[in-house]
Amino acid sequence: MTKLENYTKYVMAILTGLIVAALYTPIFLTIFYSFYKTRKGKVDWTSFSYEPYTKLIFEKQILESLMNSIYVGVVTVICSVVIGFYFANYYHTSKSKMKEFLQFIIFLPFLLPPIITGLSLLIFFREINLPRSLNTVVIGHTIFVLAIVFKIILNKLETLKPSLMESAYDLGASKFQAFWYVLLPNIKLSLIIAGLLAFTISLDETLITLFLIGNDTTWPIKLWAKMRVGFSKQVNASVTLILILTSFLVLLIASIISRSEKKITY
DSSP: OOHHHHHHHHHHHHHHHHHHHHHHHHHHHHHHHTTOEEETTEEETTOOOSHHHHHHHHOHHHHHHHHHHHHHHHHHHHHHHHHHHHHHHHHHHOOOTTHHHHHHHHHHHHHSOHHHHHHHHHHHHHHTTOOOSHHHHHHHHHHHHHHHHHHHHHHHHTTSOTHHHHHHHHTTOOHHHHIIIIIHHHHHHHHHHHHHHHHHHHHHOOHHHHHHOOSOOOHHHHHHHHHHTOOOHHHHHHHHHHHHHHHHHHHHHHHHHHHHHTSOOO
């Protein structure tokens, strides 16, 4: 290895370390300050406490916003996976030239800035006299995450051999039987991954939710409202819990992907 290669290696290592530090230092500081108080810019090492977390557990508004976020996330997963599979299967099997336009329509809301997507949906709902509620948030989140769900499922469908379904039909299986016993087992991991990713995005989505939420509130919106009056240990605790939940879902997705790659697709 030449001196130039050694120099390049060290420079890349330093740059990588700086990037990782820039990304994760704020996260670790948020977690740290959820347990410790600061006085005049200095950490009070004697102030370690779980109190912010216990307050969150017993705060009714926080629990309600968390349940609302879970409701929105779960319904968004169901809707996006069902619709995403339908469109992905149509795109995969159809020979129509219009399917490219379908893909454009699906990806457009995701590629646009969330504020544009949220505002467009707000105007549309107002024109059809649909009041803002958790259900309008579900519609907005479903439209937003549909592109990701669609692409994940489509990628899996394109790896399957066409003879798979043809063999099932040749053996006398109905369309439902071919789907349930042949197609579904081969794409179920992709459906799970798409669903978990949709839930993760829905849980953290704020801008679209701000436009479409009614009198209710979700966890990120509640957290944003608390941040407007200043940062506190309780705010840091809320952020920490969201980070933990999101990290768990990401690790779960990575684990499922890792296991699925070890399996052989027939």
